[in-house]
Amino acid sequence: MRGMGNMQGMMKKMQKMQKEMMEAQEALNAEQFEGVAGGGMVKVAVTGQREIVEVNLDPSVVDPDDIEMLQDLIVVAANEALKKVDEKTNATMGKFTQGMNLPF
Incomplete structure (x- = not known):
């Protein structure tokens, strides 16, 4: 009988x-993370659910003769924001799995 109390x-x-x-996952999902490129001329905001919710472009970075540079800056900013999501998720959720030998 003693084992039953321990199991409960x-x-x-x-x-x-x-x-x-x-609760931690819900808080992460509600949080926004920002990635920046081009010295702040391109900013991308994503949620903890990894959804892009905003892209801000400084008008000076919009050059019709150099679309490739703008595209590259957007990619860099988006990837930076997503990296921040991953880092925060690992830091937050990792505390629940510390010491557990879980396969990935």
Whole structure:
């Protein structure tokens, strides 16, 4: 009978951890991350769900004769923002899996 109480305690801890993980994920999803390129002339904002929600271009960076440069700057800014999402996700969610040997 003693093992049953221990099992119930473990289940409660797991449920609490699951709830905390869901809350942390929801907070990450609501957060916005910004990537910048071209010395701040191009800015891309993404959510924690990795959705682009805003692109801001300084008018001086829009050169009809050099579309490739603008495209490159947008890609750089978007990738920087997505990298920030990944870093924050790993830092936030990693604390729930520390010490667990989970395969990836």
